Amino acid sequence: MKTVAVVGSQWGDEGKGKIVDLLAADADIVVRFQGGNNAAHTLVVNGEKFILRLVPAGALHDGKICVIGNGTVVDPIALVEEIENLKSRLRLKDDALLKLSYDAHMVMPYHRAIDRAREARLGKSAIGTTGFGIGPAYEDKMARIGLRFDDLTNFAVFVEKLERNIRDKNLYLKTLLKAKPVNGAEIIAQMRRARTRLMRYLCDTSTFLHEAIAAGRRVLFEGAHGVMLDIDHGTYPYVTSSNCGASAVFGGGGIAPGELDAVLGISKAYTTRVGAGPFPTEIKGKLADALRAEGDEFGSATGRPRRIGWFDSVLARHAVRLNGIWGLALTKLDVLTGIDPLKACTAYEIRGTRYEGIPPGRHMLERVKPVYEEMPGWTESITEARSLEELPSNARRYLARISELSGVKLAMVGVGASREATIVISNPFLT
Numbered sequence: 390m391k392t393v394a395v396v397g398s399q400w401g402d403e404g405k406g407k408i409v410d411l412l413a414a415d416a417d418i419v420v421r422f423q424g425g426n427n428a429a430h431t432l433v434v435n436g437e438k439f440i441l442r443l444v445p446a447g448a449l450h451d452g453k454i455c456v457i458g459n460g461t462v463v464d465p466i467a468l469v470e471e472i473e474n475l476k477s478r479l480r481l482k483d484d485a486l487l488k489l490s491y492d493a494h495m496v497m498p499y500h501r502a503i504d505r506a507r508e509a510r511l512g513k514s515a516i517g518t519t520g521f522g523i524g525p526a527y528e529d530k531m532a533r534i535g536l537r538f539d540d541l542t543n544f545a546v547f548v549e550k551l552e553r554n555i556r557d558k559n560l561y562l563k564t565l566l567k568a569k570p571v572n573g574a575e576i577i578a579q580m581r582r583a584r585t586r587l588m589r590y591l592c593d594t595s596t597f598l599h600e601a602i603a604a605g606r607r608v609l610f611e612g613a614h615g616v617m618l619d620i621d622h623g624t625y626p627y628v629t630s631s632n633c634g635a636s637a638v639f640g641g642g643g644i645a646p647g648e649l650d651a652v653l654g655i656s657k658a659y660t661t662r663v664g665a666g667p668f669p670t671e672i673k674g675k676l677a678d679a680l681r682a683e684g685d686e687f688g689s690a691t692g693r694p695r696r697i698g699w700f701d702s703v704l705a706r707h708a709v710r711l712n713g714i715w716g717l718a719l720t721k722l723d724v725l726t727g728i729d730p731l732k733a734c735t736a737y738e739i740r741g742t743r744y745e746g747i748p749p750g751r752h753m754l755e756r757v758k759p760v761y762e763e764m765p766g767w768t769e770s771i772t773e774a775r776s777l778e779e780l781p782s783n784a785r786r787y788l789a790r791i792s793e794l795s796g797v798k799l800a801m802v803g804v805g806a807s808r809e810a811t812i813v814i815s816n817p818f819l820t
């Protein structure tokens with residue numbers, strides 16, 4: 390297969406960065422197609438840790454083209470910082486290898502200010518956003534007042550639009566949100582500097598990708614967040630402001646439906662979530678603390694402790710159905726070593742009624758009780774395993790059951806944070 394999308398099947402942080410990095414070895418182009426720097430994708434290469442927020446995870450392989458597509462929202466200041474950081478670590482040396490869509494929308498300092506002020510105002514009902522202005526930036530896109538990188542081509546016109554927005558946003562910040570207004574002159578100066586740095590990357594990425602696919606090049610689409618954070622199919626309103634599933638590859642990558650060959654779903658061997666909202670299989674107390682410590686479950690974007698839960702096959706089936714998932718990469722199996730018994734959620738119940746899928750009306754997710762199946766654990770370290778045969782039999786049994794419950798075959802299993810610590814059962818680019 391030549392075009393593959395990697396999508397998160399849970400609430401984000403499934404380990405997409407690591408899997409994309411691994412698959413990038415066999416790809417020519419890696420594309421981000423939605424989200425912004427609310428994403429944080431961690432890669433560990435030769436013991437060195439990288440956290441990528443906007444730049445696709447292909448950046449750590451020499452000669453791969455990285456595309457930031459039209460469906461993303463990009464904070465120009467954060468992007469410049471990320472590029473500088475990668476350059477200082479001897480990556481992204483060739484500017485021709487990064488392509489930024491003219492049509493991608495910019496996240497402005499007023500978006501961040503609004504995001505934070507709204508969350509503060511919501512108090513206990515806050516969504517727990519990353520505070521990077523993602524929701525307000527997508528709102529402006531839909532309201533047709535957003536600023537795109539295309540606007541930078543005529544800076545005088547750009548400044549006019551920016552000033553109009555700053556006036557409106559400051560009024561909103563001051564009068565409704567009772568928050569500090571943003572400094573217009575400072576923002577214009579920041580954008581002038583960002584423009585100088587970023588114009589060189591601008592590209593008609595949709596046409597570029599179409600031509601690359603037609604020429605038979607291998608393209609990897611790197612999803613951000615996860616299906617349960619999807620604006621339509623997640624736990625609304627406790628979601629992010631974009632579609633995060635495979636469907637977003639078309640709108641946000643600018644390619645046609647027939648141009649995508651396969652979707653690889655990424656899921657942890659358990660579940661985590663950052664921020665508020667329903668989480669049926671959540672566990673609290675000592676076991677959650679132990680898993681959090683072992684799995685280093687602290688948000689890579691904000692440092693917040695992640696909430697922890699058992700593997701939830703109801704959510705996995707939801708993700709498989711919505712995305713047409715071809716295979717599942719199950720990450721962090723090593724974190725479950727020493728936990729006995731292991732549990733997996735097979736279905737939900739509400740007052741004696743059993744649900745195999747998410748009950749109709751997402752509000753019901755607040756009320757479901759998970760039905761669990763217990764499985765015996767293992768104690769041997771599995772971090773050196775590179776094939777299923779090298780795993781303890783109970784680990785193999787756990788994997789087989791997760792695959793059966795999810796209704797999809799396993800394509801990869803993660804046994805450690807580094808690029809190599811992966812059991813590859815089938816690589817979509819090599820099938």
Ligand code: GDP
Pocket residue numbers: 397401402403404405406407428429430431432433684685689720721722723724802803804805806807810
């Ligand atoms: P992403 O947002 O989906 O890319 O995931 P994050 O990078 O936010 O979080 C995943 C974390 O798990 C990172 O710290 C990874 O280095 C780490 N990780 C990924 N796969 C594995 C694995 O199989 N085992 C272990 N122990 N850590 C992993």
Ligand code: IMO
Pocket residue numbers: 397400401402403427428429430516517518519520521522523524612613614615618627628629630663664665
């Ligand atoms: P990656 O790509 C985990 C969550 C936030 C919050 C909600 C809305 O690293 O998997 P936003 O700032 O997007 O408006 O916040 O979505 N969230 C993520 N959680 N991983 C992510 O990305 C996330 N991106 C957004 O914590 O609950």
Ligand code: MG
Pocket residue numbers: 401402403428429430431689690
């Ligand atoms: Mg992450």
